[in-house]
Amino acid sequence: MSNSMAAGGSKNLQSDIRRRGLGARVFSDTFKKRGAKLGALWLAVLVFTAIFAPLLANSRPLLLSADGVVSSPALRYFTAADVTLLCLGLFALLLCFWSATMVRKLLLMAVIGAVTFLVSNHYFQPPKLSIYEEYRESARTSPPDWVLQAPIPYSPKDYLRDYGDTGLQAPSMTAQRVHLLGTTENGADLFSRMIHASRLALGIGLVATGIAISLGVIIGGLMGYFSGIADMIGMRLVEIFEAVPTLFLLLTFVAFFDRSLYIMMVIIGLTSWPGYARYVRAEFLRLRSQDFVQAAVASGLPLGSILFRHILPNAVAPVLVAASFGVASAILAEATLSFLGLGLIDDPSWGQMLNQAVQSSTFNWWMALFPGGAIFLTVFSYNLIGESLRDALDPLTQRAEH
Amino acid sequence: MLLQVENLQTMLSSSTGDIHAVKGIDLQIDRGETVCLVGESGSGKSVTALSIMRLLPESIANHPCGVVSLSSDNGRQSIDLLTIENDQMTRVRGRRMAMIFQEPMSSLNPVFTIGEQIAEAIQLTQPGTTDSQARAVALSALRDVRIDDPESRFNDYPHRLSGGQRQRVMIAMALACKSELLIADEPTTALDVTVQAGILELIKDLQYTSGMAVLFITHDLGVVAQVADRVAVMKDGLIVEQGLRDDVLYQPTHPYTQKLVDSLPENLQQPAAVRASGELLVETRDLQVYFPVRSGLLRRVTSRIRAVDGVTLKINRGEIVALVGESGSGKSTLGRAIVRLLEPTGGSVYFEGKDITRISKEAFRPLRTDLQVVFQDPLSSLNPRLTIATTLTEPMAVHRIGESNEHRIELAQQLMEDVNLPADYIWRYPHEFSGGQRQRIGIARALAVKPKLIVCDEITSALDVSVQAEILELLLKLREQHGLTLLFITHNISVVEYVSDRTAVMHRGRLVESGPTAEVCGNPRHAYTQALIDAVPRFGRN
Secondary structure, rough: OHHHHHHHHHHHHHHHHOOOOOOHHHHHHHOOOOOOOOOOOOHHHHHHHHHHHHHHHHHOOOOEEEEEEEOHHHHHHHHHHHHHHHHHHHHHHHEEEEEEEEHHHHHHHHHHHHHHHHHHHHHOOOOOOOOOOOOHHHHHHHHOEEEEOOEOOOOOOOOOOOOOOOOOEEEEOOOOEEEEEOOOOOOOOOOHHHHHHHHHHHHHHHHHHHHHHHHHHHHHHHHHHHOOOHHHHHHHHHHHHHHOOOOHHHHHHHOOOOHHHHHHHHHHHHHHHHHHHHHHHHHHHHHHHOOHHHHHHHHOOOOHHHHHHHHHHHHHHHHHHHHHHHHHHHHHHHHHHHOOOOOOOOOOHHHHHHHHHHHOOOOOHOOOOHHHHHHHHHHHHHHHHHHOOOHHHHHHHHHHOO | OEEEEEEEEEEEOOOOEEEEEEEEEEEEEOOOEEEEEEEOOOOOOOHHHHHHHHOOOOOOOOOOEEEEEEOOOOOEEEEEEEEEHHHHHHHHHHOOOOOOOOOOOOOOOOOOHHHHHHHHHHHHHOOOOOHHHHHHHHHHHHHOOOOHHHHOOOOOOHOOHHHHHHHHHHHHHHOOOOOOEEEEEOOOOOOOHHHHHHHHHHHHHHHHOOOOEEEEOOHHHHHHHHHEEEEEEEEEEEEEEEEHHHHHHHOOOOOOHHHHHHOOOOOOOOOOOOOOOOOEEEEEEEEEEEEEEEEEOEEEEEEEEEEEEEEEEEEOOEEEEEEEOOOOOOHHHHHHHHHHOOOOOOEEEEEEEOOOOOOOOOHHHHHHEEEEEEOOOOOOOOOOOHHHHHHHHHHHOOOOOOOHHHHHHHHHHHHHHOOOOOOOHOOOOHOOOOOHHHHHHHHHHHHHOOEEEEEEEEEOOOOOOHHHHHHHHHHHHHHHOOOOOEEEEEEEEEHHHOHHHHHHEEEOOOOEEEEEEEEEHHHOHHHHHHHHHHHHOOOOOO
């Protein structure tokens, strides 16, 4: 009886006196700065548009009522990726209210993502052939009872063939059509394409950097903790990979294989891990001889706990800073490739739009300003956050050492 | 009167608010006199020195009031160091006042030879000195601080000098510039006792010959007893007691000074002698730990550093064995090899009669609970990312101590009370604790797995004397409660005399002498032990 009461008491105590850990302090310090706040705001906008892209810009009505039957043509064309992103976005919002460790939340998100992708892959199979003008034409011939359109009623690959007079157009608002940011050379709405391109920009940055960090942490950690021969082989590997020019490798792959987003992500990831590995190695070497790690060894803790619980959390700080700059440079690499005309063919990408800006004999300012501005803002945001994160970590590391 | 400090206050601004580091102190230093400023860490003694030298960054420090007047021409003229222009202050520094710091390893510029650095200082303070004159002055200064073979040392880079030699070079620089006042901020704290003895003697001798005044900042009352003419005791930014050395040290009037004096290990109440069983617990036989030195492209082993070179040491159950030696003597390496944080090169360690150096790491893991270690640096000895609860319960969980997590939390709370800390502190993170508290937690972590032997590696050397006294008393109490055996590694002879039953002295990787503490410390046989014991700055009540 007394035992259980004491245990209950200690639990209450735990929630009462739970103090903010280092991670929480670093987080709040990072976003105290105005620059980092603005950066986070822009990224939040991007994440929002990436998740809700098909609901924000779509040629097909979101909801349509014709002959008393309510249908959602937009939903019929949803791909598995659209559904997964939406689910993940909603769940991420829900998880904000759940108090658990970051690692658990991320694991849960990964599980949810995998499950929804598998399920939606089975149930959501959009028709192979998509005719964007279908609904506009049917609406002209027999107007529906009511219709709910997306805020931007154009799909990114809708070249408005039914209008016949399309091509590069500056931002215009005629009675017939509204193109807030103008159109591309094929007549597609620029705003719609930019919204859909935010997925590519965020995705390539996160996935490529994710691959790079995973490789870097594993290889760097092994080099740092075991040192000796493992360190020597690892460092030679790092040097070999550092010598590979990313952009030229990408060009070569594009020339030989399909233009695939995934190949791009993997190549950028595979060529940028050595930087992270160096950081992690240095941190592991430093931490390995720290007294608290020695004490963990002396307590007979298993190797896994020593590596992942006692060393790694103390070593990730500089990696996070490097990662925020790494995301920015991955986005730039994709934009560069697309600008050179070697990116994805039909799928929207900011770099590819920039390419169109300079292709014709006239300077199409809207094609340069808006995608260029978006690339600039995104890269700038990541750099601002990285900068602020570094400042937030700096005094703490100093305090810990003196 | 050379320097007169009146009502000096120093405010330091930081992001979390202003700190009133020095709250109005009065201090006087005469020519040729040594004034010791004593205090524990955070008392403001270093900030006082830096304020006098005006070395604090102007962006963070300001002086609400106070006068620091440096007089010249036999007191007929004086200047207020706090108000003069920067370029005037530059001429005062070096020329009239010099400063030496605690860390000798970083106080000389590594890319210039020591001769160049001294000569540069001479030419800056005495314009018009030719190169050859400066060289001659520098050489004589090096000779004065008793650097061997000054001609060849003149052209050496700082990395070729030991810590003590570097401190001598810093003093030589002050001498060569004919400074009237030398401010020494803990100049011997980072040095071994035998080296410290040499530096202290040197400073005293130089005062007789050159008439230099010294403001000596230290936390060590033993050093004070050796060098001071007058003593000022600082606490929380104020001087609480000031007077002649013997008055302050032997008849302290302020309670804080009394507490400082009482906290010295030699003045602590001797504990009741615990009778050791005489049963052997740990024995090292001809233990060797060599570190390979690799060089060249293929990283071949070219030579070996013999950190521990054939040590045979016996530790009986229930005993406290002190392992004494200077830095680099291999005492920490020996301690770590016994708990197998380092793999020995040769020889063996017997624990309860079993050879534990030959068994595999897996077979050794259960023995980890018997052999624990507490480290020197309280800042790095706890994982900053984990709560104390996690730090204490994780080893218990691994070794299946306690039935459930709740039970282990209770055990952890019990441990916290054992080391005189409130039980609910286990939910805190390490940064919320002071150095002494962290050291207690380090002890609690070692106790968590119910060890038989704890290796205490310099656990009090980073702490203030009053905190050191608390930790030592705690250790003795715990030893009785838990029947512990301790290997107490330290360089502090007074701590050894207070705490240990037997003492072993290490020198250059070898055990030179061992025996009952009273015998080794009172009547040392080996020449090295004699030198070591003689070098300890003594200060006792009697």
